[in-house]
Amino acid sequence: xxxxxxxxxxxxxxxxxxxxxxxxxxxxxxxxxxxxxxxxxxxxxxxxxxxxxxxxxxxxxxxxxxxxxxxxxxxxxxxxxxxxxxxxxxxxxxxxxxxxxxxxxxxxxxxxxxxxxxxxxxxxxxxxxxxxxxxxxxxxxxxxxxxxxxxxxxxxxxxxxxxxxxxxxxxxxxxxxxxxxxxxxxxxxxxxxxxxxxxxxxxxxxxxxxxxxxxxxxxxxxxxxxxxxxxxxxxxxxxxxxxxxxxxxxxxxxxxxxxxxxxxxxxxxxxxxxxxxxxxxxxxxxxxxxxxxxxxxxxxxxxxxxxxxxxxxxxxxxxxxxxxxxxxxxxxxxxxxxxxxxxxxxxxxxxxxxxxxxxxxxxxxxxxxxxxxxxxxxxxxxxxxxxxxx
Amino acid sequence: xxxxxxxxxxxxxxxxxxxxxxxxxxxxxxxxxxxxxxxxxxxxxxxxxxxxxxxxxxxxxxxxxxxxxxxxxxxxxxxxxxxxxxxxxxxxxxxxxxxxxxxxxxxxxxxxxxxxxxxxxxxxxxxxxxxxxxxxxxxxx
Numbered sequence: 350x351x352x353x354x355x356x357x358x359x360x361x362x363x364x365x366x367x368x369x370x371x372x373x374x375x376x377x378x379x380x381x382x383x384x385x386x387x388x389x390x391x392x393x394x395x396x397x398x399x400x401x402x403x404x405x406x407x408x409x410x411x412x413x414x415x416x417x418x419x420x421x422x423x424x425x426x427x428x429x430x431x432x433x434x435x436x437x438x439x440x441x442x443x444x445x446x447x448x449x450x451x452x453x454x455x456x457x458x459x460x461x462x463x464x465x466x467x468x469x470x471x472x473x474x475x476x477x478x479x480x481x482x483x484x485x486x487x488x489x490x491x492x493x494x495x496x497x498x499x500x501x502x503x504x505x506x507x508x509x510x511x512x513x514x515x516x517x518x519x520x521x522x523x524x525x526x527x528x529x530x531x532x533x534x535x536x537x538x539x540x541x542x543x544x545x546x547x548x549x550x551x552x553x554x555x556x557x558x559x560x561x562x563x564x565x566x567x568x569x570x571x572x573x574x575x576x577x578x579x580x581x582x583x584x585x586x587x588x589x590x591x592x593x594x595x596x597x598x599x600x601x602x603x604x605x606x607x608x609x610x611x612x613x614x615x616x617x618x619x620x621x622x623x624x625x626x627x628x629x630x631x632x633x634x635x636x637x638x639x640x641x642x643x644x645x646x647x648x649x650x651x652x653x654x655x656x657x658x659x660x661x662x663x664x665x666x667x668x669x670x671x672x673x674x675x676x677x678x679x680x681x682x683x684x685x686x687x688x689x690x691x692x693x694x695x696x697x698x699x700x701x702x703x704x705x706x707x708x709x710x711x712x713x714x715x716x717x718x719x720x721x722x723x724x725x726x727x728x729x730x731x732x733x734x735x736x737x738x739x
Numbered sequence: 740x741x742x743x744x745x746x747x748x749x750x751x752x753x754x755x756x757x758x759x760x761x762x763x764x765x766x767x768x769x770x771x772x773x774x775x776x777x778x779x780x781x782x783x784x785x786x787x788x789x790x791x792x793x794x795x796x797x798x799x800x801x802x803x804x805x806x807x808x809x810x811x812x813x814x815x816x817x818x819x820x821x822x823x824x825x826x827x828x829x830x831x832x833x834x835x836x837x838x839x840x841x842x843x844x845x846x847x848x849x850x851x852x853x854x855x856x857x858x859x860x861x862x863x864x865x866x867x868x869x870x871x872x873x874x875x876x877x878x879x880x
Contacts, residue, residue, distance in 0.1 A: 471818040475750060485753070485758075486784050488750070488752070488753065489752035489753060489758045489784075490752070490758075490784050490841070490842055491830075491842050492750035492819075493750055493751055493866075493872055494830045494843055494844045494872070495749070495819065495822045495828055495830050495844065496830040496842055497750065497818055497819045497822075498818035498819070501812050501818060504812040505810045505811055505812040505830070505832060506810070508810045508812060509809065509810040509832075512810065512855045554815070554816065555813070555816075556815060556816045557812045557813065557814045557815065557816070557818075558812055558813035558814075558815065559812075603790075605784075606784050608809075608832045608840045608841065608842055609782075609783060609784065609839070609840050
């Protein structure tokens with residue numbers, strides 16, 4: 350059992366409504382991040398000035414600016430992880446270490462962006478190659494060939510998997526349809542009120558073969574944040590503590606290039622998951638629900654394989670027949686995920702996991718939810734996974 | 740075909756350091772990869788230091804330019820405005836006979852005819868006066 354087990358807790362969560370369209374300036378994410386931070390801090394029963402650690406998401410508002418706007422006069426700890434959507438998971442480890450070492454007591458992990466109304470990911474990637482792609486490698490050896498956006502990079506891995514293992518479009522569709530079903534029970538999901546059938550899925554326009562429109566996550570304006578404290582402190586606050594039981598991060602090798610990998614399906618998560626599970630003292634069978642970072646449908650299949658929920662190559666059949674639906678063996682993305690709730694940098698996956706463990710997920714509550722996992726996925730396959738429990 | 744740089748608006752590699760050398764080789768009609776002077780291992784994309792043996796010395800080693808198509812995507816909705824006119828186009832992963840894999844573009848092949856294992860060979864496209872991009876076409880013989 351690792352030194353982190355059980356000592357750090359998520360004590361406050363907050364999010365904004367998720368929208369596609371926002372009034373007012375959208376050139377920086379500060380406003381929507383602050384709204385989410387205020388909500389998370391209030392949920393914890395704290396005042397903003399009590400925050401003493403801030404771990405910003407790479408490329409969004411910096412700690413200094415967040416601190417000024419929150420009235421944090423004594424910021425004792427800050428750090429940023431450059432691993433894209435794996436950042437929040439990596440930051441959770443950082444928060445736990447800072448708290449354990451006595452460097453900070455109330456750590457804020459903020460997130461939010463105008464991903465629909467501001468710069469889209471496809472623009473950010475090309476304008477700032479260091480922000481979420483393989484740095485100069487992508488700029489010099491991918492972009493000239495028109496491989497300029499995540500939908501294009503990850504679709505050719507899906508094609509590779511289809512060629513090698515016989516994975517079918519219907520398997521990708523099963524992920525889209527399941528998560529869309531979950532969104533029908535989530536009033537804050539952008540796709541609430543818009544169910545999806547396999548016919549709808551297969552008929553949707555092809556974006557970058559094999560990725561269709563409904564294989565792609567929802568560019569959105571939204572913010573989500575959470576607050577972490579130690580267990581002792583958590584017990585004094587107003588919410589039931591959600592404990593960090595295990596956490597780990599990893600990167601595929603090489604991290605800055607996809608095509609030259611010896612094992613092209615390996616993710617950072619492949620090495621991180623066993624470490625996080627061991628730290629938490631669990632196996633995949635003990636997981637009651639999984640919030641899996643889902644920029645596209647195939648990434649859910651791939652992460653389930655890499656975490657050991659099924660064998661490499663068997664992820665397609667694994668997601669069929671209701672296995673990953675609410676009420677099934679392993680509910681995945683109970684809120685609809687990035688695919689059907691909104692793309693909020695994976696921060697919304699942490700918020701949902703905490704709601705599930707607190708028993709506050711309403712119509713989408715997983716029965717007897719005691720242990721859940723949240724994954725992060727960033728850049729060219731960096732990964733993080735957190736095991737949360739009561 | 741050489742076009743004026745001002746007419747070509749697609750993203751270009753930044754011509755510095757090892758990237759510059761790689762693409763200058765392409766301008767001369769040579770597809771070359773780094774071969775480590777310490778352990779002889781071939782590598783791509785260019786790195787300063789060999790991850791296998793730690794050597795900082797290398798030479799540019801010419802490839803036959805022949806290989807096969809490993810995977811691809813067919814872009815049907817452009818994500819970058821400068822590629823709108825090319826849609827549908829197929830960025831691809833090619834594995835050269837010498838074992839190196841690279842991203843490129845298959846030319847002159849309808850997307851429906853792409854298949855894993857298809858033999859391909861390099862062709863050079865002088866997209867600007869300064870930059871030549873290595874692309875691939877089906878081997879017909």
